[in-house]
Amino acid sequence: xxxxxxDYCIEVxxxxxxxxxxxxxxxxxxxxxxxxxxxxxxxxxxxxxxxxKGAALTPAGTQxxxxxx
Numbered sequence: 001x002x003x004x005x006x007d008y009c010i011e012v013x014x015x016x017x018x019x020x021x022x023x024x025x026x027x028x029x030x031x032x033x034x035x036x037x038x039x040x041x042x043x044x045x046x047x048x049x050x051x052x053k054g055a056a057l058t059p060a061g062t063q064x065x066x067x068x069x
Contacts, residue, residue, distance in 0.1 A: 001039060001042055001043070004035065005035050005036070005038065005039040006039075006068055007025065008021065008025065008027075008032055008035050008036055008039070009036065009039060009047060009064075009065065009068065010065065010068055010069060011024055011025055012036065012048060012055055013048075013057055013061070013065040016054050016055050016056060016057075017054040017055060018032060018033055018036070018050070018054075018055055036048065043064065045058070045060045045061075045064075046058050046060070046061065047060070047061035047064055047065070048061055
């Protein structure tokens with residue numbers, strides 16, 4: 001887990017939108033999503049439920065993000 005991945009995770013949790021979070025951090029959306037995917041693989045659970053309308057924190061994701069902030 002890198003500090004960049006933590007920053008990305010916190011920004012998605014704040015905006016609940018991958019594209020907007022990537023824009024806010026001046027990163028391309030595919031790179032951003034890939035880093036979140038790597039983070040989820042490393043921690044061993046899904047942090048965000050993805051949908052066409054954005055993202056939502058899973059219960060485990062809510063606990064994880066509260067631990068980070």
